[in-house]
Amino acid sequence: MVSDLHLELAGAGGRRAALIRALRDAVRGGRLAPGTRLPPYRSLAADLGIARNTVADAYAELVAEGWLTARQGSGTRVAPRADPPPPRRTGAPATQRESAPRPVHNLLQGQPDAAAFPRTAWLASARRALTAAPSEAFGPGDPYGRPELRRALADYLSRARGVRTGPDRIVICSGFAHALRLLSGTSALRRTVAVEAYGLGFHRSLLADAGIRTVPLPLDEHGARTEELATRRDLRGVTTVLLTPAHQFPTGGPLRPERRATAVDWARAGGGLIVEDDYDGEFRYDRRPVGAVQGLDPERVLYVGSVSKSLSPALRLGWMVLPDALVDEVLAAKGEREAWASALDQLTLADFLESGGYDRHVRRARQRYRRRRDQLVAALAERAPHVRVSGIAAGLHAVLALPPGTERSAVRAAARQGLALDGLAAFRHPDATGPAHDGLVVGYAAPPDHAFAEALDALCRALPPGAVPR
């Protein structure tokens, strides 16, 4: 038995709460070892100068929580704890993984500035949203998503992105990849799909895993050559195309107006579908936003967006704006209940959109990223004037064109400089036939402010010298 149990009864909530806290901390911290017998109520009560019932209540509570055990005849003891099994044999444990050597500067595309997450404004929205939510919001969720969020999105997407929709065509998901997975089970994505010749390999793999073949559509500085949808032999019979119209990913051009119209005409003529990935529609710097293609024909364009770039990829929230004919099919693919997206985050995002918090955050982020982009362009103009920069009118990354044959060595040189970034080759469709371009895809949003100048410095050192690329 512990005969001299020293406990400090401090803090809020009365003596009972203070005693519970003190005992719990003593057990958790190891000061009271498993199996240790605690003093009887009366003696601890006398020691601490409190009522016997207070001690009895505190013991009972800690028994209920599993910290203590009480057995007839053997008094109250510290509960035995399940010993953890030996640490993992293979692979590094999580904590080691996290501290493993990493590149010093993160210039990977597609990552927003994590340090800029608007914590205070988000918490204020969470407080308002969770306080106002009806009880049913905490029950099993509708696969549609929360009505509050779908209403707020219909309003926002109409105003900011020119999307034509009501809340009843919006289905919530956890991001673009989730949308692809869900659509792979529906008539939206049939056996073969046209994709841009440069794009995210991860998306192509997702489709391949679902048994869907992708055929590359050539592109140039004006985006995907949509006029070839109707003419290429290898696209005969293909009725779905994935496009990134606001800002071709990763090469950076916006899809020309006439090519938008061509794509929509193609879809209309053949009962086809455009899946529009509006992955960074909010971040356009040099002119008015380019509206969504979806606005041209809501029945032929399936619009997908998320907060992953605009707010944070940690939230896992995205949305699909669906043609009427696909809503029921996509809801069926999601299942009877919401299995993925947190209703609490959905409610918070709805408030964040409606209260203007999202607009404010995007505007600030746009200013910050534009400043970053300008710094990048200025550094290159000064120290590597032979390198052409493109894709900088929008987004969170730029493409640095390199002399033919120098990309691989430039990526390696960047790694030696402690830079994490990708070459253009990493994004090229394996079946693409057009000319390959050497280049680096440089994300400029992720590094913290204090480290950005140094990152640019390291980047300039990694670039191949001289000779203007073709």
Next chain:
Amino acid sequence: MVSDLHLELAGAGGRRAALIRALRDAVRGGRLAPGTRLPPYRSLAADLGIARNTVADAYAELVAEGWLTARQGSGTRVAPRADPPPPRRTGAPATQRESAPRPVHNLLQGQPDAAAFPRTAWLASARRALTAAPSEAFGPGDPYGRPELRRALADYLSRARGVRTGPDRIVICSGFAHALRLLSGTSALRRTVAVEAYGLGFHRSLLADAGIRTVPLPLDEHGARTEELATRRDLRGVTTVLLTPAHQFPTGGPLRPERRATAVDWARAGGGLIVEDDYDGEFRYDRRPVGAVQGLDPERVLYVGSVSKSLSPALRLGWMVLPDALVDEVLAAKGEREAWASALDQLTLADFLESGGYDRHVRRARQRYRRRRDQLVAALAERAPHVRVSGIAAGLHAVLALPPGTERSAVRAAARQGLALDGLAAFRHPDATGPAHDGLVVGYAAPPDHAFAEALDALCRALPPGAVPR
């Protein structure tokens, strides 16, 4: 042009902020229609008695947000809004769906009391967690899950459920169904899996969709007959079994200690695996919690839990405690980055666990559900003494045994009384060979307090009269 634009500049944040708010509200509310030209800076400034720059700033901000447009020569106008497409032709829109006629009382199993979600305590945890979180928490997530949550879970599961684990064997997911989907891609779930003869059809369908056949294991009041794992011909070569040891779902018995040991011996002997679904391990009323089978052999038992019953299914948070050999495989199945679980909710849950908020919530919920269960048992004892109630030592539902052949009519009678509930037949494996039992599965957690007595009343009216069942 609007000549007499009446605006009230009220509220916090200075005149600029007040003007922005007033203009935004006027556009949003329709008082300023799309295309309407706004007064020039100077005239509005004079009208309102504020500086011209303040008006110019406010217009610029609203242009950036997409509410207004500014074009050389045509002044500032209210932006055209994308008209929504006509409402959906097929199916009912979400808002109608939600108000469609529903049963008056929800006695479906598996749903906690949504009204009891601890909003204030959760928000306090969110505030602490988001304030303390490192910046990287708002970047792309590790598929492992947040280290804060894995540490808190290792501590909690060891203390409250007797699980033997360190944080490096815990992988976060969005619930049991997500765990099944992820495991379907690994060696944990091979071609054929043994399941309990009664269980959730949804889980069987998930496995079937992944190409996995399920073979039913008979059960009785002591849980699954695990001694048959080694002897049944149709289980020859099967190395994985799914069990609900704490409280067989839905029939309600805890798995007997010797049957637990038998299952673990079977797994050890044949390189097999037990997948332990601890779906309501926290809710045991009549004696000390039954610990997890995982504690017997962490290398042979894969433990899965979630907050769906204990806190809320709206959170979409669960966890797998994995044998060492499976950790890397499951992480690979999740992908390079966290694609599902919200990091913000993960951080909040970690704080909720560590601050004692989770313990407090579970204890209160346990008291509430036990009271509900006692009311149910008392109502049946008085008004339908011929109906045997079982599975009531734990969980959120009870099983009411019915005379053979009366289940279907009882379920129909319940529907006529406005009750949503299932019969036992809904949970029976289609290939089960043992005797089928007639019964109702009655969830008692979901109805709001004020409606519970009425729900019990309706239930008693729906039960078949007389005759003690076999």
